[in-house]
Amino acid sequence: MTPVYPQVAESSQVLSALGIALQCPRWTASIAQAARLKFPTATEFCMRCRPSESRKVQAFDAWAQSYDTRRNPLLVLEQRYLDRMLPDLSGRDVLNAGCGSGRWLSRISLMGTHRVCGMDVSAGMLQAAAQKDLPGVELVQCSCDKTPYADESFDVILSSFVLSYVDDLASFAAEMSRIGRAGCDRYLSDMHPETQCQLGWKRTFQDGQQAVELETVSHRIRDVIGVFASLGWKLYAALETEFGNPEREVFEAAGRLGRFNEADGRPAIYLLHLRKSDSRRTNIEEQDEIAIGGARCVIGPSEDTSGDWGSPIS
Numbered sequence: 001m002t003p004v005y006p007q008v009a010e011s012s013q014v015l016s017a018l019g020i021a022l023q024c025p026r027w028t029a030s031i032a033q034a035a036r037l038k039f040p041t042a043t044e045f046c047m048r049c050r051p052s053e054s055r056k057v058q059a060f061d062a063w064a065q066s067y068d069t070r071r072n073p074l075l076v077l078e079q080r081y082l083d084r085m086l087p088d089l090s091g092r093d094v095l096n097a098g099c100g101s102g103r104w105l106s107r108i109s110l111m112g113t114h115r116v117c118g119m120d121v122s123a124g125m126l127q128a129a130a131q132k133d134l135p136g137v138e139l140v141q142c143s144c145d146k147t148p149y150a151d152e153s154f155d156v157i158l159s160s161f162v163l164s165y166v167d168d169l170a171s172f173a174a175e176m177s178r179i180g181r182a183g184c185d186r187y188l189s190d191m192h193p194e195t196q197c198q199l200g201w202k203r204t205f206q207d208g209q210q211a212v213e214l215e216t217v218s219h220r221i222r223d224v225i226g227v228f229a230s231l232g233w234k235l236y237a238a239l240e241t242e243f244g245n246p247e248r249e250v251f252e253a254a255g256r257l258g259r260f261n262e263a264d265g266r267p268a269i270y271l272l273h274l275r276k277s278d279s280r281r282t283n284i285e286e287q288d289e290i291a292i293g294g295a296r297c298v299i300g301p302s303e304d305t306s307g308d309w310g311s312p313i314s
Helices: 031-036 042-046 051-063 073-085 103-108 123-130 169-179 193-199 221-229 245-253 257-262 283-287
Strands: 015-017 020-022 026-028 093-097 115-120 138-141 154-160 180-191 204-207 210-213 233-241 269-276 291-300 303-310
Touching: 051 123, 073 180, 073 233, 073 245, 073 269, 093 103, 103 115, 103 154, 115 123, 123 138, 154 169, 169 180, 169 221, 180 193, 221 233, 221 269, 245 257
Parallel strands: 093 115, 093 154, 115 138, 154 180
Antiparallel strands: 015 020, 026 138, 180 269, 204 210, 233 269, 233 303, 291 303
């Protein structure tokens, strides 16, 4: 594969990442070019950010070095359910907003998509993603509330464990709404805010011998749904899932079975599927669809959970 080297964005693509104007380069990922990617350094990028955001970017850059080396039970749980929630992506344009090291890009790029893009605020995470086998995937360094994409660019947008790092939920939702097409499917997942509060869960990683705690924001699930609803998105599924046997094995291998036991009976994560309203669809078409609320949902051989499922859910 011929490497595609960074090209500086055109003037129309000059954007504000985390509130500060900068030019956002664009990459097409390939293994051959991984070592040549020229992202701004953490120091250069953070000079353009607010102090709190600078710390987050630096932390993510440091975490990127070990992010894929340790199994995370939250990610294992999310993958079990989200794999079964995602629609047929054949021929669709997909954005992984907050793609990190490319964990979901690796899967999505094999699903027959027309176009796959990944964006993240961390150069370190994007470099980790670029080292994976992601032919044709476009990688962009920018924040989720200000992106270089044109209006109505995507059919599907996925954000995995991103909202905990989003301070301004309204700006985030507005930008995702701008770049999502009519009928766009929006998937969101994150640590369950109530369980996180009750059990005092923290976002940490090991940087050498030092444990680093990430700064996070807790958003109530109803607030997330509400801000998207105000922009014309409808809720199609809301799942609150608990750890199961696959996650127990991860905890046990790490010598932290006590953490698994204390979470018993509590939702560890939530997953949302929203869809942007499509003016081309009639009210009669929407009324023909069925909604189920407050039920046990079985979506796989070992994936059953409580939640709301249907279209649309009020």
